[in-house]
Amino acid sequence: xxxxxxxxxxxxxxxxxxxxxxxxxxxxxxxxxxxxxxxxxxxxxxxxxxxxxxxxxxxxxxxxxxxxxxxxxxxxxxxxxxxxxxxxxxxxxxxxxxxxxxxxxxxxxxxxxxxxxxxxxxxxxxxxxxxxxxxxxxxxxxxxxxxxxxxxxxxxxxxxxxxxxxxxxxxxxxxxxxxxxxxxxxxxxxxxxxxxxxxxxxxxxxxxxxxxxxxxxxxxxxxxxxxxxxxxxxxxxxxxxxxxxxxxxxxxxxxxxxxxxxxxxxxxxxxxxxxxxxxxxxxxxxxxxxxxxxxxxxxxxxxxxxxxxxxxxxxxxxxxxxxxxxxxxxxxxxxxxxxxxxxxxxxxxxxxxxxxxxxxxxxxxxxxxxxxxxxxxxxxxxxxxxxxxxxxxxxxxxxxxxxxxxxxxxxxxxxxxxxxxxxxxxxxxxxxxxx
Amino acid sequence: xxxxxxxxxxxxxxxxxxxxxxxxxxxxxxxxxxxxxxxxxxxxxxxxxxxxxxxxxxxxxxxxxxxxxxxxxxxxxxxxxxxxxxxxxxxxxxxxxxxxxxxxxxxxxxxxxxxxxxxxxxxxxxxxxxxxxxxxxxxxxxxxxxxxxxxxxxxxxxxxxxxxxxxxxxxxxxxxxxxxxxxxxxxxxxxxxxxxxxxxxxxxxxxxxxxxxxxxxxxxxxxxxxxxxxxxxxxxxxxxxxxxxxxxxxxxxxxxxxxxxxxxxxxxxxxxxxxxxx
Numbered sequence: 001x002x003x004x005x006x007x008x009x010x011x012x013x014x015x016x017x018x019x020x021x022x023x024x025x026x027x028x029x030x031x032x033x034x035x036x037x038x039x040x041x042x043x044x045x046x047x048x049x050x051x052x053x054x055x056x057x058x059x060x061x062x063x064x065x066x067x068x069x070x071x072x073x074x075x076x077x078x079x080x081x082x083x084x085x086x087x088x089x090x091x092x093x094x095x096x097x098x099x100x101x102x103x104x105x106x107x108x109x110x111x112x113x114x115x116x117x118x119x120x121x122x123x124x125x126x127x128x129x130x131x132x133x134x135x136x137x138x139x140x141x142x143x144x145x146x147x148x149x150x151x152x153x154x155x156x157x158x159x160x161x162x163x164x165x166x167x168x169x170x171x172x173x174x175x176x177x178x179x180x181x182x183x184x185x186x187x188x189x190x191x192x193x194x195x196x197x198x199x200x201x202x203x204x205x206x207x208x209x210x211x212x213x214x215x216x217x218x219x220x221x222x223x224x225x226x227x228x229x230x231x232x233x234x235x236x237x238x239x240x241x242x243x244x245x246x247x248x249x250x251x252x253x254x255x256x257x258x259x260x261x262x263x264x265x266x267x268x269x270x271x272x273x274x275x276x277x278x279x280x281x282x283x284x285x286x287x288x289x290x291x292x293x294x295x296x297x298x299x300x301x302x303x304x305x306x307x308x309x310x311x312x313x314x315x316x317x318x319x320x321x322x323x324x325x326x327x328x329x330x331x332x333x334x335x336x337x338x339x340x341x342x343x344x345x346x347x348x349x350x351x352x353x354x355x356x357x358x359x360x361x362x363x364x365x366x367x368x369x370x371x372x373x374x375x376x377x378x379x380x381x382x383x384x385x386x387x388x389x390x391x392x393x394x395x396x397x398x399x400x401x402x403x404x405x406x407x408x409x410x411x412x413x414x415x416x417x418x419x420x421x422x423x424x425x426x427x428x429x430x431x432x433x434x435x
Numbered sequence: 436x437x438x439x440x441x442x443x444x445x446x447x448x449x450x451x452x453x454x455x456x457x458x459x460x461x462x463x464x465x466x467x468x469x470x471x472x473x474x475x476x477x478x479x480x481x482x483x484x485x486x487x488x489x490x491x492x493x494x495x496x497x498x499x500x501x502x503x504x505x506x507x508x509x510x511x512x513x514x515x516x517x518x519x520x521x522x523x524x525x526x527x528x529x530x531x532x533x534x535x536x537x538x539x540x541x542x543x544x545x546x547x548x549x550x551x552x553x554x555x556x557x558x559x560x561x562x563x564x565x566x567x568x569x570x571x572x573x574x575x576x577x578x579x580x581x582x583x584x585x586x587x588x589x590x591x592x593x594x595x596x597x598x599x600x601x602x603x604x605x606x607x608x609x610x611x612x613x614x615x616x617x618x619x620x621x622x623x624x625x626x627x628x629x630x631x632x633x634x635x636x637x638x639x640x641x642x643x644x645x646x647x648x649x650x651x652x653x654x655x656x657x658x659x660x661x662x663x664x665x666x667x668x669x670x671x672x673x674x675x676x677x678x679x680x681x682x683x684x685x686x687x688x689x690x691x692x693x694x695x696x697x698x699x700x701x702x703x704x705x706x707x708x709x710x711x712x713x
């Protein structure tokens with residue numbers, strides 16, 4: 001039998017054995033230790049956790065008669081069972097990867113021995129790994145962080161959409177169950193839910209379109225305005241107009257909410273000073289929507305302005321000169337030279353901003369908190385976006401499963417737009433430029 | 436004669452427009468600064484510039500609220516997250532941009548997909564997770580979540596930046612026998628200073644601004660960050676402490692804003708680097 005098959009087989013049975021067979025003692029020991037810990041875990045805990053993930057608990061908390069006394073017995077906690085189940089699935093995945101790696105290593109070293117090549121010492125193996133697999137080493141720490149702090153929670157949230165984890169079914173008093181697509185069906189067919197869903201979704205899309213268009217057009221126009229050769233103190237104007245971007249938006253939005261206060265805010269007092277009646281900025285459904293768009297313009301225009309500046313400085317002067325020779329006026333130059341150049345360079349960003357605006361939580365939450373309240377809506381107000389509705393559902397109403405459904409809808413929405421645009425960006429395509 | 440006149444007219448017009456726009460852009464900041472110097476505690480005032488200036492609210496801020504503690508908490512969380520987050524971001528974007536390894540495309544796609552989930556959808560889950568791990572009410576939880584989140588939000592900009600650094604630089608160094616580590620530390624990091632500044636500023640600012648997650652995790656007044664403290668000040672008591680909030684807001688926003696304006700150049704570079712991907 002070849003040494004490579006022997007080593008691989010041994011390692012497949014017990015991690016590390018193949019390495020021992022290959023006379024790589026230290027390496028074998030490392031593999032053996034990690035492997036036995038893994039096998040112990042699989043044999044001892046895994047099945048219980050996986051079972052928990054499937055059943056989500058069998059016994060709710062209940063009163064049990066012990067002799068003459070009735071005692072509260074703690075039942076299964078479905079949510080913890082779910083998390084533990086997920087974590088052990090993940091651990092199993094990691095272990096499988098490790099096991100395969102171990103077999104592969106034994107096989108490769110065995111093959112080298114078949115060819116009568118010298119075997120690496122432990123130190124050499126480590127150095128070799130540092131050279132060959134530098135990228136993996138570098139990525140290991142971020143990988144673990146992202147898996148545990150982003151992916152695991154996301155998977156958990158997505159799973160919640162398929163359970164009935166919503167007030168009043170809250171553990172530990174109740175057991176949560178899998179309900180399949182039940183929540184999605186309710187969202188679409190049950191009247192209280194579907195009318196809110198439709199309304200909020202429509203407003204979210206309208207909001208994203210208007211918010212993107214206004215900040216984009218505003219930003220480009222301001223950049224062009226400053227970029228005119230006749231304008232002096234360019235740096236000063238740019239700095240002054242960048243200020244809204246520089247102020248932490250959490251602060252500026254809270255400030256703006258007070259500025260737009262119907263009774264005491266300065267905006268209405270100026271309007272009244274002009275002899276007009278004040279506008280119900282935040283309490284009238286229509287004006288509340290106008291207000292959040294205005295606030296968003298104030299925050300968002302500087303970003304586009306900065307981007308447009310970057311593009312404008314790269315437009316070669318001779319293009320304008322050529323246009324002038326042809327007798328083009330200022331407006332014509334803008335339309336034929338500036339605008340196409342700016343549009344071309346910033347189009348991918350435009351789509352990203354649109355996708356981002358679908359999720360602009362802060363603007364809505366801090367300015368209006370979704371209000372004014374809409375009596376026809378289920379836990380939502382006139383200005384609520386899908387994101388803020390999700391937030392309210394989860395944190396104020398404990399409707400976790402419905403919140404997760406909304407989260408998935410938002411994801412689908414954003415993904416549709418983003419994938420389409422990202423696939424066209426240089427950063428994503430294989431980079432021929434550095435090859 | 437006539438073209439000159441219209442030219443002058445246009446010049447004046449443009450400048451007038453810029454003055455109006457600058458006024459709009461600065462007004463909220465100006466108003467909140469003025470409010471912080473106002474006597475009394477209400478939102479209402481007859482004039483923009485208060486008749487008598489007072490520093491009482493700034494004093495109150497330090498004497499009656501836990502503002503100083505909040506400030507230190509925020510600084511601690513933001514500094515640690517920025518350090519850790521920038522480090523993780525650097526590792527990720529560098530490896531993805533520079534190395535061709537198995538699973539690279541998958542990694543890219545995964546990062547892309549992760550970016551599209553609403554950020555705090557995972558929040559509830561993280562909350563339950565932290566609860567099971569007993570990490571609730573701890574600043575470390577915030578630091579960990581912020582820094583791993585920083586990878587997701589900034590990786591494409593950072594990667595785009597690394598892509599623009601010519602490969603020949605590294606090859607030359609490798610020819611001279613430099614190791615991967617050496618190339619990374621002495622060539623790539625110094626060259627990526629603008630991007631690092633941009634990214635760390637973004638992460639730092641994110642920590643200053645976030646109040647949703649912080650509010651969820653931090654349970655006691657002593658552990659709160661500024662954003663949470665200020666948000667509660669103006670949110671729960673229905674603006675009765677408005678001038679106090681104004682003073683607090685000025686003290687937070689001023690340093691951050693100045694930092695941003697001071698580092699403007701890097702910001703412009705960073706944003707355009709991210710934009711020119713197209």
